[in-house]
Amino acid sequence: MTLNKQRNPQIRLINLKDHRIISDKCLVAESFFTRFFGWMGKAHAVSGEGILFPKCTSVHMWFMSIPIDVVFLRNERDRKVVTSVHSVRPWKLLPLNDFRAHEALELPAGSVASLGISVGDELCIG
Numbered sequence: 210m211t212l213n214k215q216r217n218p219q220i221r222l223i224n225l226k227d228h229r230i231i232s233d234k235c236l237v238a239e240s241f242f243t244r245f246f247g248w249m250g251k252a253h254a255v256s257g258e259g260i261l262f263p264k265c266t267s268v269h270m271w272f273m274s275i276p277i278d279v280v281f282l283r284n285e286r287d288r289k290v291v292t293s294v295h296s297v298r299p300w301k302l303l304p305l306n307d308f309r310a311h312e313a314l315e316l317p318a319g320s321v322a323s324l325g326i327s328v329g330d331e332l333c334i335g
Contacts, residue, residue: 222259222314223335225287229324231332232259232316239263247315248273254317265313267306273299276318280326281310287331288312293321 222231234257238244247260249272262268268279276296282288292307296318320326 235259270301278321280314281307282312284311
């Protein structure tokens with residue numbers, strides 16, 4: 210599946226706590242199709258990949274084939290981590306949500322632990 214990068218820009222997210230790169234290939238899911246498809250159809254996720262869903266408090270795992278980590282962010286000055294969920298299984302019946310969040314960031318499974326992302330961290334575009 211190829212996504213139009215002009216309609217769906219990629220950004221780099223950095224954790225201000227330790228200046229680690231969280232994702233250097235983070236797709237901003239602003240179009241209907243990018244938001245709907247997300248990781249669907251991917252057989253694996255590569256380190257450094259991510260999908261940022263603006264104006265999103267809930268994600269689903271239907272039709273997914275790989276586990277992912279989900280980080281909910283509150284968009285103040287920088288994106289502050291509100292909640293993180295590790296290794297969410299594909300086809301999880303109920304959606305994950307955090308109504309305090311403004312955005313959801315999906316990362317390859319294991320990213321939250323390996324990058325040391327924790328509640329209160331601030332992520333910025335760099």
